[in-house]
Amino acid sequence: MSQNEKEGINVFSLFDGISCARLALEKAGIKINKYYSSEIDKSALKIQEHHYGSDPKFIQLGDVRNIKGLDLADEIDLVVMGSPCTNLSSINPIDRRGLEGSESKLFYEAIRIIKEIFIFQPYHKKLYFLMENVASMKAVDRDKITEELSNIFEDEVQLLKIDSALLAPAHRRRLYWTNIPNVSVPEPVGLNYADILENGYVDRDKANVLLSGNVTLTNGLLRHFKMSIGNIIYKDKDFAELSTEEKLLRYPQILANSGYQGKARDIKNDLDFPNGCYRHPTIREYSRMMTIPDNYVDGVSGVSKTEKQKTLGLAFTVDVVAHLFQGLK
Incomplete structure (x- = not known):
């Protein structure tokens, strides 16, 4: 040796x-x-x-x-x-x-x-x-x-x-x-959820635990708050700063005005807000939640976004x- x-x-x-x-x-x-x-x-x-x-x-x-x-x-x-x-x-x-x-x-x-x-x-x-x-x-x-x-x-x-x-x-x-x-x-090092965003706003210092799936972009807001699961990023700062009750009250009309019906084809870009209110984190943002380099998972071809999120949810x-x-x- x-x-x-x-x-x-x-x-x-x-x-x-x-x-x-x-x-x-x-x-x-x-x-x-x-x-x-x-x-x-x-x-x-x-x-x-x-x-x-x-x-x-x-x-x-x-x-x-x-x-x-x-x-x-x-x-x-x-x-x-x-x-x-x-x-x-x-x-x-x-x-x-x-x-x-x-x-x-x-x-x-x-x-x-x-x-x-x-x-x-x-x-x-x-x-x-x-x-x-x-x-x-x-x-x-x-x-x-x-x-x-x-x-x-x-x-x-x-x-x-x-x-x-x-x-x-x-x-x-x-x-x-x-x-x-x-x-x-x-x-603690003081790294917060807002520090890793590519765009948008959040209403908490730390993201929830990353799971292998997330709440939907239609009725997911209620489940997000009721069960404290999933991670979402808001389009508008003012909306992010509303109380939970006010968010849930206003969101249905925002969703209706957007015309979004939960179809994947209607999402043109991972940084868009198809329902007019919130989006899921990108794979880069999910990676940052796990302190994994940005392109370690995101840069791999032949693996769907859903599967990439799943692998990150099971990671160290x-x-x-x-x-x-x-x-x-």
Whole structure:
């Protein structure tokens, strides 16, 4: 092994999505020798291919269920994962079976792989890990995750709860389990929703958590306020400054005057306000909510806006993870 290789690390990112773990490591100044990725979502894979398809040090391994940790034990220094939150999140009103749910149970596949890497790694190696998942999970699932990780890493497991709004312009409350040394909750930097807009106005300091979908451009305003979901940007400053009640009172007439009936063909530009009142964020603005570079997702062809938003909604907040990776230095 060369001296240059000794200075870097080999990384395995499970449920890798659009490889935000790699972006975070780069932002933290951590040199990557090899980056192993496990992902099966077609849109996420297209975004990965766009950026790393010609990089021989980026190795896509596919489905976690087909991966044997023993095959990687000699190499891996850091395991990163954000296992599926589908059955853990409070946003899911239908199936909250937690870690026993059809998708969230893949956590146990990740645990299997980590155990295999840990058990068969050379005695002189140190294996670090970082896991992220929703803070809204039930306590029984949170405690089970902590127990499973502690069975491997013993008393090294630390658990932090961090709202991405400390470092990003959007809320994203997440739990982070890790054995990286000297991790801490970051100090706020004061980046607000209004700071990332391409045009228009907003009525709050921080955007709502970014989900894989958004409220509609017809009757979405009521759902936005009633359920506190989705993110919208207003055309007029005066309207943005109205009370919620006044917004809901005035909006139906504005919508009627616009003639917009919810047809995608009527939206000519992502920065237009087709209903005369508000628009969705652009992919660039969604990326900024996650502290992801503007063109990292937006500049990829062959992936629809809907799919791009979905991949961003499932991503890490890069600056938060980069903050936690600082301990690797």
